[in-house]
Amino acid sequence: MITRRAALTVFTGAAVAVTAGRTAGAATPAASVAPIALSGPPVGRFDQPQHGFAPPGTLLRYGSPEQAGLDPAPIAAALAAEDAWTRPDPATGHPMFSGQVTLLAHDGIVVADHASGYALRYADQQGDLLPPDQWIEMRTDTIFDLASLSKLFTSIVAVQQIQAGRLGLYATVAGYLPEFAVNGKGSITIEQLLTHTSGLPPDPSPPLWQYPDMPSRIKAILDTTPQYPAGSTYLYSDLNMLSLQQVLEHITGKPLDVLVRGGITAPLGMRDTMYNPPASLKPRIAAEEYEVGPGEPQRGLVWGQVHDENAWAMGGVAGHAGVFSTVADMAVLAQTVLGGGAYRGHRILTEQSVRQMLTDYNSRFPGDAHGLGFELDQRWYMGRLDSPATAGHTGFTGTTMVVDPESRSIALQFSNRCHPTRNWGSTNPARRAAAGGLANAMAVRAPGGVPSWYSGIGDAMTATLTTALTPRGGPVEVRYDTFVDTEAGSDFSYLESSEDDGTSWQAVPVTATGPGAPQGSVTTLSGGMRSWWRVSAQPTVNGGRLLLRWRYTTDPEYTGRGVNVANVRVYDSRGLLLDGNRSPEAFTPQNWTLTLR
Known part of the structure; x- marks a missing residue:
């Protein structure tokens, strides 16, 4: 199901809940304005990457995929897949997650805001069901424990302090907290905390909840012994943000939740975003895990409190976890990033600060x-x-944010995957499906507006597009346009040829020109430049029948x-031998489709 509104309305960032066919106790927007009209549909193109920030004043507003210039079918397919993952799988006997909410936005238009499954469904860690009258349906305004998406709030507060001149990006942590220097941590910098290159271990050990009081927990954070030398490796660590929290609270004299509220959520109108939500909001909060196992704090059903045990030990306010929010509020934060640090006239970061937050500091650690x-x-x-420019984060509880500046798109997929247990497996297919549905909905249109052959195959597949020719003498030249957005490890052969009816194939060197095109002659390309290239090639011809094919092979994931x-x-x-636009029947496609998109 796809959320649609006949007229577009300004998205307030409050508890907005809209679904097609069902609104489960949805809240009314706290503020609204008259419908606004678009001067024309957005381009909705994937092959025309945007540069720079979204225009000032861009506000999130509800609309259909068509109003955003998108193909509705891939979005509908993605949402149907999300729905299916809330139902038990015959192979496992349980769903991927109890419930989920997906929000997709393009060029400021929210084209999907969809909830399915249940915020509360299970009676115990084994997956036994509660009586049906106790189940709570998932709503588009359901509040989720963001888990590690909380790190983005801590990071924004840190960058705000850098803007204000109270914090130095390349300053040492020990320069602000001398006691942090123990156990060889004197050289760790603020930048290394923010980029997970400090060398600190992933988690406190023993966990913070095993310490008797707050002073001993803070001391445990500051006393941590590094696992690697500072700057030597990438190691994702909650201790980075727990340490950064101590710095921020020290230099400002304010607790982290106050800094987040004053610097982020209040100016942006994110009224459903908070630490330690009040009990009155519990019916709107997605339930999580039953913590009753050995080695866990005996908390029973975690519902309305932060799931992360170390954040819980920090009183629910921690640098690495603890924030609760809705997809609507987080869409506002994402649009603020796309807009260069401001939303609805309220600026929380300078454009330069946003550029810094989206700049890769870890080029020496490929893949990280x-x-x-x-x-x-x-x-x-x-x-x-x-793409290299796409930014985001995930949370252990099942939350995901993807912000794509090149298409000015947002994909949020929140689930309560820990309800009733963390042991039901990965939700990464659902995360990718949400983002993929939005990407597939954007057009890739060939130069000249002609149809193109398209292959969008899945994992570990091969697609071939073959044509048979009988050259009339002399050298043969092939010219074509191509768009390539593949994952590193996949292989797109520009061109292959065969003179023995396909028994053997040879890669044909080609020359590609265009934005981001490789220099000189090449045979294959992997990458995501999001642009069209003009390609030329001269296959070897010894006389007789010549087969040409374009081959696309993907890796296992x-x-x-x-x-x-x-x-x-x-x-x-003798001149033109084949005009593919006039003779599409000359091609034999396997996993290719002729399309105008």
């Missing part, structure tokens, strides 16, 4: 691209929205938006 707080270029959850080939023309000594 990281800005200041934001993860970058992580296809394992960003799916087909991924993750795929990009796919590959398009268009405007194919083949010449021999």
Whole structure:
């Protein structure tokens, strides 16, 4: 199901709940304005990456995919998949997650705001069901424990302090907290905390809840012994943000929740975003895990309190976890990033600060691209929205944010995957599906507006597009346009040829020109430049029948938006031998489709 409104209304960032066919106790927006009209539909293009921030004044507003210039079918398919994952799988006997909410936005238009499943369904850690009259349906305004998405709030507060001149990005932590220098931590910098290159271990050991009081827990954070030398490796660590929390509270004299409220949630109108939600909101909060096992604090059903045990030990306010929010509120934060640090006239970061947050500081650690707080270029959850510029974060409880500046798109997929247990497996397919549905809905249109051959195959698949020719003498030249957005490790052969009816194939060197095109002759390309290239090649011809094919092979996991080939023309000594636009029947496609998108 897709959320649609006939007229677009301004998205307030309050508890807005809209679904097609069902609104389960949805709240009314706290403020609204008259419907606004678009001067024309947004382009909705994937192959025309945007540069710079969204125009000032861009506000989130509800609309249909068509109003955003998008194909509704991929979005509908993604939401149907999310729905299916809330139902028990015959193979496992349980769903991927109890319930979920997905919000997708493009160019400021919220094209999907969809809830399915249940915020509360299970009676114990084994997955026994509560009586049905005690189940609580998931709503689009359900409040989730964000888990590690909380790190983004801590990071924004830190960058605000850098802006204000109270914190130095390359200053040492010990320069603010001398006691932090023990156990060889004197050289760790603020930047290394923000980029997870400090060398600190992933978690406190023993866990903080095993210490008797708050002073001993804070001392345990400050006394941590590094696992690696500072700056030597990437190691994702909650202790980075727990340490940064101590710095921020020290230099400001204010607790972290006060800093987040004053610097982020209040100015942006994020009224459903908070630490330690009051008991009155519990019916709107997604239930989580039953903590009754050995080695766990005996908390019973965690519902309305932070799930992370170390954040719980910190009183619910911690640098690495503790924030609760809705997809509506988090969409406002994401749009603030796309807008260069301001939303609805309220600026929380300068444009330069946002650029810093979205700049990769970890180029020396391939695969672990990281800005200041934001993860970058992580296809394992960003799916087909991924690019070197795509930013986001995930949370252990099942929350996911993907912000794609190049298409000015937002994908939020929140689930309560820990209800009733954390042991039901990964939700990464659902994370990728949400982002992929939005990416697939955007158009890739060939130069000249002609149809193109498109292959968007899944994991560990091969697609071939073959044509048979009989050259009339002399050298053969092939010209075509191509769009390539593939995952590193996948292989798109520009061109292959065969003169023995396909028994053997040879890669044909080609020359590609265009934005981001490689220099010189190449045979394959992997990457996501999101642009069209003009390609030329001269296959070897010894006389007789010649087969040409374009081959796209994917690796065992993750795929990009796919590959398009268009405007194919083949010449021999007598002139034009094949015009692919006029003779599409000359091609034999396997996992390719002729499309105008």
